[in-house]
Amino acid sequence: MLSTMQDVPLTVSRILAHGERVHGAAETITWTGGPEPHRRTFAETGARSARLAHALRDELGVRESDVVGTLMWNNAEHVEAYLAIPSMGAVLHTLNLRLPPEQLVWIVNHAADRVLLVNGTLLPLLAPLLPKLPTVEHVVVVGPGDRTVLEGASARAHDYEELLAGRPDTYDWPETDERQAAALCYTSGTTGDPKGVLFSHRSVYLHAMQVNSAESFALTSADIAMPVVPMFHVNAWGLPHASFMAGASMLMTDRFLQPAPIAEMIEAVRPTIAGAVPTIWQGLLAELEQNKRDVSSLSRVIIGGSACPPSLMRAFEERHGVTLVHAWGMTETSPLGTVSYPPAGASGDEAWAYRLTQGRLPASVEARLAAPDGSFAPWDGATAGELEVRGPWIAAAYYGGADADEPLRPEDKFSPDGWLRTGDVGTISPDGYLTLTDRAKDVIKSGGEWISSQELENHLMAHPAVAEAAVVAVPDEKWGERPLATVVLREGAADVGYEELRTFLGERVARWQLPERWAVIPAVPKTSVGKFDKKVLRARYASGELDVTRL
Amino acid sequence: MLSTMQDVPLTVSRILAHGERVHGAAETITWTGGPEPHRRTFAETGARSARLAHALRDELGVRESDVVGTLMWNNAEHVEAYLAIPSMGAVLHTLNLRLPPEQLVWIVNHAADRVLLVNGTLLPLLAPLLPKLPTVEHVVVVGPGDRTVLEGASARAHDYEELLAGRPDTYDWPETDERQAAALCYTSGTTGDPKGVLFSHRSVYLHAMQVNSAESFALTSADIAMPVVPMFHVNAWGLPHASFMAGASMLMTDRFLQPAPIAEMIEAVRPTIAGAVPTIWQGLLAELEQNKRDVSSLSRVIIGGSACPPSLMRAFEERHGVTLVHAWGMTETSPLGTVSYPPAGASGDEAWAYRLTQGRLPASVEARLAAPDGSFAPWDGATAGELEVRGPWIAAAYYGGADADEPLRPEDKFSPDGWLRTGDVGTISPDGYLTLTDRAKDVIKSGGEWISSQELENHLMAHPAVAEAAVVAVPDEKWGERPLATVVLREGAADVGYEELRTFLGERVARWQLPERWAVIPAVPKTSVGKFDKKVLRARYASGELDVTRL
Structure with missing residues (x-):
């Protein structure tokens, strides 16, 4: 019925x-580096979003489902793009300005962006790429920056403010x-093309409703x-849309992402909630040790992107009265997955143990843990699964690209019954x-059980003689895979044998998880962003380059 | 795309x-009148909901879209019905146990309930009606109560616990x-059949997501x-579903709705948020004056159903540290429409002025004010509209009933473009x-402008000689409608003429709003719930019964 x-x-x-x-009086407050930030009310933002939509449709010919890219910092004009482009029926494509140029080119071509909005300060990045972007018909420059670098480009150049001037303040948004x-956002995995x-x-x-729920960010x-x-990172975790929905004002960093201006703008504008990756907050902590700033307006800071060091959480709480809250998500999850507030009644160490988890699931995110044997692991806090x-x-899938008829549904990313x-x-x-505990690709699948490489590494690195340890899976005839432990010894540390390390580990993990294969190496190979490069280690093992001892 | x-x-x-x-450890806590309330965890509730669904399907033959009625108090079993019946694909029909018997009969027959769940204590209400309820095949009795009153009924009687016993704890809920x-809920308007x-x-x-948003009830x-x-009143404002979604425990009153047990259960169980109509809270305030109870666990009480007297809000705030929050909604709006928290920065009298409004609109509730001339009134805080x-x-419509092919869409309830x-x-x-300010039917439509009867009444009743005043619309050749002011004079008050009352009013409202027609009456006719019965007044005017003076 x-x-x-x-x-x-x-x-x-x-x-x-x-x-x-x-919420017409709420504001987007954009830092300018000068004494006064730029302020634009939501009422003005609404009117300017209508003007932008008129300009895109009437002047640049943007139609329903056309893709409009943005190569922009966090600022008031980017908020207008966030609202106007989807509202008019087009697709907002946020471009990650930190990507290598060849990836940016690949992504713009795959998405077939017809128009690009670009901050003037980012023109030196974009201009050299334009000859390789045949789908881009228009480049709209937002804010100051040397426009001469666009001379000779086949795409037509426009000034954002000139484009908006004189157009109507309202737009008959289609239903x-x-x-x-x-909106469209590409993930840049370490292997293969962006998705x-x-x-x-x-x-x-x-997602915006969930962000605003009391159990999540509570705006x-x-x-x-x-x-x-x-704002090019998973829709800035939904904060711009959620803020517009709740009437929360926004403080936007623009290009001022160094610790000193961040501390300065927090003291000046007094935001109540922030969202950031841990490295930024690590830098801010160091800055605050040097230069005293009042950041106590922040009642909560949502930390995502990677796990937050407990020391960082404690330092902010104890020295600055700011609570850092763990959250987990990814581009494929919009990104809000879990947020880690301790349950009612937990306090002290128990509360901290909860806060260091990735967090609790909301009603709209169902989860299951796929065990290596094809079953689903119980929710017992101990049994691991993917x-x-x-x-x-x-x-449910990745965008197949402008020329593809079908979305992409790689088997390693989507289960046959449609789960991510x-x-x-x-x-x-x-x-x-x-x-x-691990990325699935770093887990050791041994005889139908999983061994956490990260857990073994953490224990090994707690040994006084060990500077670094990396554990990788290597093929094993009997068990499928077994762990190989590679260790870097501390300079000047007492001589330590593999037996001793194995015994040390044996006191901390189950016996069947103990590595049989050991190698001392001069340094753990690292990726460009400083993570252990386990691909290289596995290749070195496979080629026989490592001097492996079997216990 | x-x-x-x-x-x-x-x-x-x-x-x-x-x-x-x-949230398996969260609880539904039901007051029993005894020293210990009844506690049931959400994990148990889930298992019992599965058992209920099995019983309804396998034993009572309930199929998709069948209607299952509940005639129950607020308690743990009613929560199970709330969850199990919709989840299995059937329709939960909550019956208002305060309705006159003939309305209950009409509603059960219109909805064609196949099964009724009824609290044992309500059997004396239901049993005499059963012969008039031909669609009801099964009556399931929940909790204590004399079952013998069901003897001889054509519907089969069951005991809730016996029905659930031994059935599986899980159910393969259909997608x-x-x-x-x-769910199905009837409104009982003052005129016409229930809808x-x-x-x-x-x-x-x-709606549950909105209830849990920080700007609404923030569970x-x-x-x-x-x-x-x-729970028979618009799904208890969505609180049971929202609580289950957020993992908030629930305190249920069962049949203990008198001020004394309500005060006792608040002190004992320490709820943090409540939802109630103002009369209940008025009774509680009086009770707390008599018997000291600690109700300070309540951080907020949502008040809806009718406007909350400011004196009640102030008394709870000042004497008991409890904040009463105004909200507006109706059955047709699920009911969450507006919630009245003052905006950021407002304090003192300004904050109180905001708190006495019906509240602010959330993003999912669009609103417009239809003016009498067919235009839409501006949002200026002054121009009124429906x-x-x-x-x-x-x-979008009302349920047409089990025998109707089409939903009901009365013109006075739904606009041609689909708004309520x-x-x-x-x-x-x-x-x-x-x-x-008014119900639309009580507004005076005078020459394309609206005159608020309530505003005129409030001003008149502020005159020292006036005990009560009721203003109604009467037909007028020139203006369409004009106000007729009827007043009840205070006993022993100084003689007062119409001219004086008109002058008194003229100092407070615009000239064109002043009534020309006046009548002193011995008492304002009232409805059974004590509201002014303006239908009766208009009829008395039309029949010439009133002694009207024209100024």
Whole structure:
């Protein structure tokens, strides 16, 4: 029996119309590096979003489902693009300005961006690439920057403010189907081509509601939200859309991402909530040791992207009165997966143990742990499995590209019954807290059981003679895979034998997890971002380069 | 371009599975009148909901879209019905046990309930009606009560616990289309037949997300929510579903709705949030003056159903440290429409002025004010119109009944473009706060302008000689309608003429709003619930019964 409720689609234009009208006095506050930040009200943002949509449609010929790229910092104009482009029925494609140029070229061509909005300060990055971007017909330059670098380009150049000038303050936003694409964001995996995730109006809207729920980021019109996370990084974790929905003002960093200006803008504008990766907050902590700034307006800082060092969480809490909150997600999950507030009643060490997990699942994110034997692991806080998730803001596939008829559904990323395989291995406690321990590709699959390479490494590195340890899976005839332990000894440390290390480890993990293969190496090979490069280690083992001792 | 996100429906079974698994230790705490309340965990509730679904399907033959009624107090078993019945694909029909018997009969027959779950203590109410309820095949009795009154009934009688005993703890919940009906609730208007609102899985789910948003009721797993509002009253304002979604425990009153046990259970169980109509809280205030109880665990009490007297809000705040929060909604709006927290920065009298409005609109509830001339009134906080709303949890029509092919869409309730006409007249401020002043049927439509009868009444009743005043619209050749002022004079008050009252009013409202027609009456006729009965007054005027003076 069908219900008799209204069939109203969940669209970005609803968020825009609401923020503009009900929270017209809320502001996007963009740092300028000068004494006064730039302030633009949500009412103005609404009017300017309408002007932008008119310009894109009437002047640049943007039609429904056309892709419009942005190569921009976090600022008021980027918020306008976030709202106007999906609301008019086009697709917002945020470009990661930190990618290697050849990846940017690949991504723009794959998405077939017709128009690019670019901050003037980023023109030196874009201009040399334009000859390789045949789909780009228009480049719209936002803010100051030397436009002469665009001379000779085949794409037409425009100035953002000139384009908007004189156009109507309102736009008759189409009532888009909520399953239509609203935004596009590419993940840059370490292997293979980048993969595009095509968010829907529905997923953006529901995700913003979840961000605003009290159990997640809890935004209200009393907040000033500070997305330090870039707007090209999974929609800035949904903060711009969620802020517009809740009427929370926003503090935008623009290009001022160094610790000193971040400390300065927090003291000046007094945001109540921020979202950032741990490295930024590590830098901020160091800055605050040098130069005293009041950052106590921050009641909570959501930390995602990678696990947050406990020392960092404690330092901010004890020295600056700022609570860092762990969260987990990925581009394919929009990204809100889990947020780690301790449960009611937990305090002291128990609360800290909860806070160091990745967090608790919300109702819209179903999870299961795929064990190596094809079963699903119990939620006992101990049995590990690869995390698979399902929900209305989780990807079912990757964008196939402008020339493809079908989305991409690689087997290692999507289960046959449609769940996303996250590639993360971990446990879930009986009360729904997720703890991640490994990337699936780094786990050792030994006789139907999993051995956590990260756990073995952490224990080994606790031995006084060990500077670094990397554990990788190597093929084993009997067990499928077994761990190989490679260790870098501390300079001047007492001579230590493999037997001693093995005994040390044996006191900390189960016997069947103990490596048989050991090698001392001069240094652990690292990737360009400083992570252990286990591919290289496995290759060295395979080629016989390592001097391996078998115990 | 279609997105590549998962197409996962928003269903009640998702809420059930989530609460059961992630928040298994949360509890439904039901007051028993004895020293210890009854406690049931969400994990147990999940298992028992599965058993209930098995019993309904396998034993009672309930199929998809069948309607299952509940005639129950707020308690743990009613929560099981809330979760199990929609999750299995059937429709939960909550019956208002305060309705006159003939209305109950009409409603059960219109909805064609096949099964009724009834609290044993309510059997004396139900048993005499059963012969008039031919669609009811099964009566399931929950909890203590004399079952002998069911002897001789044609419907089969069952005991709830016996029915559940031994059935499986899990159920393979169907993946229902989110637009399917989940729940049915009838409004009892003062005129005409009751009207059924058929909520969808989608509307229940989105509404629960909104209840849990920080700007609305902000439930988290740290809360104990106390729905004093009955579960037969618009799904207890969504609190049971929202609590299960957020992992908030619940305190249920069962049949103990008198001020003394309510005060006792608040002190004993320490709920953090409650939802109730003002009269209940008025009674509680009086009780607390008599018997000291600690109710300070309540950080917020949502007040809806009718406007809350400011004196009540102030008394709770000042004497008991409890903040009463105004909210507005109706059965047709699921009911969450507006919630009245003052905006950031407001304090003192300004904050109080905001708190006395009906509240601010959330993103999913669009509003407009229909003016008498067919235009829409501006949001200036002054120009009134009839409130019309639109959104994913707002009704588009009423249920036509089991024998009807079409839903009911009366013109006075739904606009041609599909918005709900609320029948409430009021203003909206530039920052999206709604203030209701009148019911549309009580407004005087005079020459294309509206005159608020309530405003005139309030001013008249401020005159020292006036005990009561009721203003109604009467036909007028020139203006369409004009106000007729009827006044009840205070006993022993100085003689007062109409001229004086008119002058008194003229100092407070615009000249064109002043009534020309006046009558002194011995008492204002009242409805059975004590409201002014303006129908009767208009009829008396039309029949010439009133002694009217024209100024």
